[in-house]
Amino acid sequence: MAGVQTALELRQQGWRSPVTIIGAEPHAPYDRPPLSKAVLLGGSGDALLDATFDVDFAALGVDLRLGVRAEALHAAERRLATDGGPLDYDRLVLASGAYAASLPGTEGMPGVYPLRTLDDAAALRPVLEARRRVVVVGAGWIGAEFATAARQAGCEVTVVEAAERPLAGVLPASVTAPMRGWYEEAGVGLRTGTPVASLEPGAVLLADGTRLPADAVIVGIGARPATDWLAGSDVVLDAQGAVRADDRLRTTAPDVFAVGDCASFPSARYGTRMLIHHWDNAVQGPRTAAANLLGGDLRYDPVPYFWSEQFGRFVQYAGHHAAGDTLLERGDPADPSWSVLWLREGTLVAVLAVSRPRDMAQARKLIARSAVLDPAVAADPAVPLKAAVR
Structure with a gap:
């Protein structure tokens, strides 16, 4: 991209x-988000066509060398x-x-897959089509997205995470707590706080001695x-x-x-x-x-943004928060949709929105202009975020 x-x-x-x-790569340039979604689940047509850019490089005078x-x-x-x-x-x-990080000693091991490139997604499609038993290493964004697709395809899925909770490296415990229930709701096993000790043909061995049967192991550790x-x-x-x-x-x-x-x-x-x-x-x-x-002098300082589709939810995050920022819940995490805001001395610096696209659309603009919010107003999910600006 x-x-x-x-x-x-x-x-x-x-x-x-x-x-x-x-x-x-030998393939025409392609978009990455569909790899953990449409390309994995297949359907009609060539997997490549689901993600390939519709760009006429020759007409643009661009020499593309694959x-x-x-x-x-x-x-x-x-x-x-x-x-x-x-x-x-x-x-x-x-x-x-x-490139996708790998578990030490597993490079080239049969039945062990990353999910980063088009070839990775193509290699995993037969696994999903055959409804194999799958162990996913890593309960981050890509692990959750793959687990979602694998369950949708009918696979038996267990996700293993060395940390005590999903997304431990990027979100606080109070925010990730309800996400554990998403796995259970989807019928996905979730083992946290137990690192992988080793892999053997047909199984994943955990540090606590547990042996998980696995026809395929997907590594999503960053x-x-x-x-x-x-x-x-x-x-x-x-x-x-x-x-x-x-x-x-x-x-x-x-x-x-x-x-x-x-x-x-x-x-x-x-x-x-x-x-x-x-x-x-x-x-x-x-x-x-x-x-x-071309000779300009523009500063690059964006409001970071990403999204993830997992377990029937559309999760979006914008901005960047730190441990010392004030966390403000906007709605009940037990509900189908909710948001979390982070304020730094009253200024909105980040937002996580679960199936609340309007919150995200408004929050991105507010973060970009360093808007100061009234916390009491912003915490009411019935009030538009832009109405909370002081």
Whole structure:
């Protein structure tokens, strides 16, 4: 998404010189959100068509080179080394994305699957079609989405999470507490507080000695920036291995920018460096990078946003909260729809909305303009959020 969107933005913003996109995958560029939904569940037609971008690259004058992997960057010579030969550039945009993290020692093990690419989704479709017994490692966003699809397909599903609760790394316990019930309601087993000890053919062994039968194991424990190929270059990486971009999305190498899952950037809005592995960042970042590549001076400081469809619910999150922010419940989490707000000295900084799209639409605008809310008014789910502005 980030690479294609950058090329489109360059053309829309007036760049008339040649544009080349290289990508290691052999497939035409595709969108990622359908991979854990429509592509997994199949139906009529080719899985690729469910996600492929409807873009005429030739008509745009974009040279799309598929199956070409970047291997090294020689910034002093303005040259990119690839497995298809060297490419010289005037300006370069890094959009190499991220790869799915794996359980140690399981790489290439039969019956163990990530869910990150189109090939991953295609490999998992027969598992769902055969209604196999599935163990999902990780109760994060992708684990919940896959569990939802697998149950919809009729699979027996157990989700295993090393932390004490789902989404422990991103949401507080009071917010995730009702989510445990979503698994039970969907008929999905949920084992928390017990890490995986090892895998063996047909089973997952947990640290407490439990042996879970498994025809397939899906690993959803996060993603890592795909930046190993930049080792030894002039592009500085941060502690998480992401390209360390500035607030204009420039890297430390001249005329080299970075967008999407592979790059972190400083946020003045939230006072921290951010690494965002979500679709919206891959759309917004290229607008800024393209403008600055063309000589502009735009700061990139978005309100982060993402969504997840799981267990019959549409879950959305916008902004960024910290442990010290004031949490404000808006509605009863036992109900089908509710929201949670985070306030920082009265200013709305983040929102989680469960099947409340109107709250999200209003909250994103309020966060963007640093609106101060009246907590008593904002806590009433019957009152529009915009009416709570002081």
